[in-house]
Structure formats: structure tokens, C-alpha cells
Amino acid sequence: MPKNTFFNLPERKKTRILNAAIDEFSKNSYEKASITRIVNTANIAKGSFYQYFENKLDLFRHIFMISADEKLKYLKPTLDKMESEDFFTTLRNLYVAGIEFVKENYKLSQIADRLIKSNNENLKNKIFGETKPKSNHFLKELLLRGIKRGEIDPSIDVELVSVMLTNLSFTITEYYLKTNEKGIVTDDYSDLMEMVEKMIYTIENGIKIKGEDNNDY
Amino acid sequence: MPKNTFFNLPERKKTRILNAAIDEFSKNSYEKASITRIVNTANIAKGSFYQYFENKLDLFRHIFMISADEKLKYLKPTLDKMESEDFFTTLRNLYVAGIEFVKENYKLSQIADRLIKSNNENLKNKIFGETKPKSNHFLKELLLRGIKRGEIDPSIDVELVSVMLTNLSFTITEYYLKTNEKGIVTDDYSDLMEMVEKMIYTIENGIKIKGEDNNDY
DNA sequence: AAGTCATGTGACTAAAAAGTCATATTTTTT
């Protein structure tokens, strides 16, 4: 947690520092990100930085929390009306909300994306603590509910499918980040929406040809 | 490319150096990997290293090539009998061969995995050159053939599905690397084989309940 | 006005990195 001196700072100065840090961490991995560059960009002294934050990790963790909180805001509406909607509608809405978060919070997404893909297990443990990022635990619950309701094939392996679905959500995010490299923001939702639709369709129905008898034996 | 002085080295010395390097790059990202540590482990002088390799990148590229060549050896049998087998058999065999490569080349897999997940686009370009890692280009061809043969639903988006399938193969590798953290090698194939089977089944059939009429309208 | 406490500062330290180079040793050629 940042020190009180940081929270007591005038709003403008706080955001100046955070923006400089978000910029640096979105361009560089945790290891390569430089405190020196951040303080230069934010126009504060190196010593001041250490009045505000314990160390580099303290700053990074704080920024990651901002990103997580922000993303939750996007997912909240879907989570709230989950009860009254079927599995595939909820899944579709989650994917779409995820895309919207990335669109409107490009740098924060990059930071989170980097951390998740990072092989620095030590760092990940320090950030996630013991509460591992079980977004797929949530998907598991969703799948189980879908099975109960008769929407989902009960013979699936819930654990495996939840991992697959989590991974596919990263696929979408990555796809978006790659096409919009360097922050070129197009307002062309249609491409991504089509992508989500096709992806959901594939998850629903599979890719094997139907109707005919493909005898497996 | 390493210099001739490297290739002229006695076999034992060469492997000593390569093993030290593979070890270092499997434990650290390209940026964090240290030439100093490699030369210490390999018991050669810093100056000697630069007689063998142009620089750090030269060494890393060489090791990545070793990994790619090695993996191809595992995939080759499947690719050779591709013509005579149906889509899902080929896909299954590719996934299984991928797992076997990871099992038997733990460190090399980690290095390749790290590079693919890396956000250092500059590095990736230098390694992959213009020939981007189009393992999914190959999957596209495979899918198109499957459609022609009447095995695959022709209404799918070939491009998207190939990305999904490529991603799922990473999911498997990651899953294996995570469960076998720190190189603990179990001979328990069954878990992974079951995982591949279930994954293929899901890709084939989707997860929506079949038989009933879920009217979408 | 004096004193106290919070905040601001940038030169500095220590550690680590990639890469260099003058010199020494070994191997090959004549």
C-alpha cells in the first residue's frame, strides 16, 4: 500500500504520478520499468517517490489494483443480471464487457495482460497473494448452473471447459491488443462483435459436421 | 549465427556451453538472463564467449532454433501421415506430440513458451524475422481440407477457429508446465491423454445440450 | 516569533549488466 503522504497529495499531482507510472508499466515489463523514468516524467524527485511508496513493487501492486477495480466495473452489470439470463448470453456479455474494458483502458489492460502472461511466478505470487486469479472458478459455477438448467451438456469436464473459456477470453483481448497496436483506436466494434459471435457459436456447437453419421468405431 | 570458433569447439565443450545457456534462458526471460552467469556455469572466460557468439541475441536465436528443430522432429510423423487420416485424428496426434515434446524437452519448451508469450515485440521480430510463427497457417490448411472432406462444418470461420485451436495447444502446454513445475516428471500420461481427449470432444461437439430444441428465437 | 513536524530534494551508493581489449597461450603452418 502506498504511504499516507501519497494519498494526502493534491489530486493533480497524484494523477500526474499515476499516469507516468501507468505509462511506464504499459510500455515495459515490471523488471524493465524504470523508477527513474517515472519520476522524471512525473517531475518529482527520486527521494519524493520513496516518500510516497515503499518501493517499486508497492507502486506496481497499487496500479494493478486500479486495473482490477476498473475491470470489475465493466463486468458488474452482467454479473448482476446473471440469474435471469441463460449461460451463453452471460458468457457473450462477459466477453463483450471485456472488450469494452480493453478499448477504453488500453494501458491498464496491457499491464494486466503482461502480468498474467509473465513467467515471473515470484512477482505473481506477490501480487495475487494466496487468492490466485480464479476467474475460472467463477466460470465453473456458471457452467454448473448451466448444466442444472439443462443448457449445457452434462458430460463435459467442467474444470477443463472453464480453463478453455478463460483462455479464449485472453485470445480475444490479445487479438484486440494486436490489431490496435500502438493505441490506434478504431470505433469498429463490428469486427470484434462478429468475432465474439462466431466464437460463442463454435463453443456451443463444435466444428464437426452435424446431421450425418460419422461413426467413430 | 554463432561464429565458426564455436562450431569448431570439441563436442563436450559445446554442449557444456549450450547446457549452461539453456539452463539460464529456461529460468529467466531474455532480458534477465545473464551472460556472466552463463560463462561462470560453463566455466569459460567472458572474452571466450564473444569469440563464439556475436552477442546475447546470437546465442538466444541459436537456442531457439535448436528448440524449433527438436519440436519438428516430434511433429514429423503426424505430418507425414496427415493425408491418410481424418482431421480430428491429426489434431489429436499433434496435441499429443506437443505434450511429448514438452515432457522430454522441458527446458527448451519453457524457452519457446516464454518467447511466444513475451511482450518484447522487438525481440520477437528479431527471432522470427519476417516468417511469423504461422503454425496457425498450417492449421488453416488442415481445416480447409477437413471441410472439403466433409468432416468439418463449412460454416465455421477458418481463420478464427485456427487461432482458437492454436491457443488451445498452448493451454495444454501451459497446463503441463504448471503441474510439472520445477521439473518434477511424472510418467502419468493418462491425465494428459484424458485432457486431450476431452478437449477434442469439446471442439468437435461444443458444449450446448443436444437433442432438445433450444429455439434461439 | 519560535519551534515542530511533514514533505521535498538530488547527489550518492552499491550492484549488476553487456560488451571490449590488450595480452597470454595454444595450435597450425612453414
Added chain:
DNA sequence: AAAAAATATGACTTTTTAGTCACATGACTT
């Protein structure tokens, strides 16, 4: 055996990093 070419060496340079610390400045209290 002598000369030449190839290879080996590790101290050194330069750069960059996170973090520290003695001191300066500002604000609030008595």
C-alpha cells in the same frame, strides 16, 4: 625450430538500475 595464425583470458569500461540519506523548505502549532 621458428613464425604465424587462432583461440583463450579476465580486468576493465560504460551504462543503468533501485534505493538511501543528509539536508532544505514549507506549513502548522504554541
